[in-house]
Amino acid sequence: MIDTPAEPAHLATALVRFTPGARTNWHSHANGQTLYITDGIGLVGTRDGHVVRACAGQTVKCLPGEEHWHGATDSTLMAHIAMVVGDDTGDGTTWLEPVTDEQYANALNSTN
Template identity: 80%
Template sequence: MEHVPSTSTAKAPAERFTGDVYLNPIQTPTDPARLAAALVRFTPGARTNWHSHTNGQTLYITDGVGLVGTRDGSVVRVSAGETVQCPPGEEHWHGATDSTLMAHIAMVVGDSDGDGTTWLEPVTTDEYAHALTTLGH
């Protein structure tokens, strides 16, 4: 057993996120296990860029209300206690609504090159607004 002390909160990199997002790493991928996990906190309106994961991603919502969207225009509204599973290779984004914060534990199983995430372009203001409208927000 290993007791791991709390990690410091870090501001998420602006080249991968829109708005104010904060990260607390939980687990980094190390051999033989390749789990990467982090607590991610999004302020209202904040969101990830489009991205995908080699082996998929699981998001467990811990607080607030958020959105998860895919390239085909599907959007789900998520709240505390819910889980979203994004399949391998699916381009998606996630973040808070425009009026509430959202926090989740993001979990991925990495590959030999790291966490298996491919970061893409930002979600546009129009794409985000459409997602909010789709859900009647």
């Protein structure tokens, strides 16, 4: 974590690093999430099959409640600063099942 919110703020920020092929599980954020790519090339995928390939210096926004995942490509590392606005009960993240190898491969193929 870069910063954990203290009352009355609710913005949590974290620097997250991914090795090639690494990715998060599917998840959502009640108030959305902003990802600022700091190094490498990353992928951000949504349940409808939309995939964004993002490079260092780019920002990707995930909508409130949108189920998504993010991670590195299969051949590059990726690091991002993740920003989430929570509430009085926490950061509003709901963690779901792992992204399958097939889903990941389809994401890679759709952005090449």
